[in-house]
Amino acid sequence: MQHDLEVSGGIHPLLAERFSPHKFDPSATVDDRSLGLLLEAARWAPSAGNSQPWGFFTGRPGERDHERLVRHLAPSSARWATDAGLLVVTLAHRYVEDTELLYSEFADYDLGQAVAHLTVQAQVMGLAAHQFRAFDMAGLTEELSPSPGWAIVSMIALGRAADEPPVSRERRSIAELRSGPWTLSD
Ligand SMILES: Cc1cc2nc3c(=O)[nH]c(=O)nc-3n(C[C@H](O)[C@H](O)[C@H](O)COP(=O)(O)O)c2cc1C
Numbered sequence: 001m002q003h004d005l006e007v008s009g010g011i012h013p014l015l016a017e018r019f020s021p022h023k024f025d026p027s028a029t030v031d032d033r034s035l036g037l038l039l040e041a042a043r044w045a046p047s048a049g050n051s052q053p054w055g056f057f058t059g060r061p062g063e064r065d066h067e068r069l070v071r072h073l074a075p076s077s078a079r080w081a082t083d084a085g086l087l088v089v090t091l092a093h094r095y096v097e098d099t100e101l102l103y104s105e106f107a108d109y110d111l112g113q114a115v116a117h118l119t120v121q122a123q124v125m126g127l128a129a130h131q132f133r134a135f136d137m138a139g140l141t142e143e144l145s146p147s148p149g150w151a152i153v154s155m156i157a158l159g160r161a162a163d164e165p166p167v168s169r170e171r172r173s174i175a176e177l178r179s180g181p182w183t184l185s186d
């Protein structure tokens with residue numbers, strides 16, 4: 001794949017070439033070793049106080065857990081996520097068991113970092129990731145019955161991309177990132 005420095009601003013190709021595919025190659029499987037490496041990458045993410053407030057439920061085509069996940073996909077994500085070699089449900093440890101006390105103020109933030117690690121590791125391995133919210137949250141929560149204090153946050157489809165990144169991809173400018181609504185007048 002072409003690494004376009006104009007578009008990427010010179011960032012590392014692993015980051016520049018990452019995109020969320022809308023088509024996966026159904027013949028590309030994710031073996032145990034690859035699955036282990038993806039989770040290992042997530043495991044080594046930083047977290048507030050090293051709280052590691054993340055959990056991952058996985059299913060691959062042919063596994064019973066995959067069927068349990070596929071049935072809760074929204075029609076929009078089912079179109080491409082079903083063909084992915086791996087589905088992952090991400091969970092955050094938000095509260096101390098059976099209390100309203102926060103387990104970590106940064107639970108969702110840290111989970112996001114762990115997922116970022118995982119997606120970059122996937123890219124290294126020639127796999128692509130498409131994170132998504134298009135699933136039945138209530139149905140999936142009932143299905144998986146997370147431990148008290150834990151909440152499902154998102155899903156990720158991973159596999160070999162079978163499409164190309166869109167020709168035009170929009171991002172806010174660096175100037176805009178640096179001059180948000182928090183900027184007070186001089
Ligand atoms: C938390 C989260 C939820 C998302 N939910 C969906 C979704 O429900 N459906 C979808 O097609 N893409 C979803 N995406 C993918 C984004 O739309 C995508 O990352 C964004 O458009 C930028 O495209 P790119 O990843 O190809 O750069 C989600 C991404 C994240 C991080």
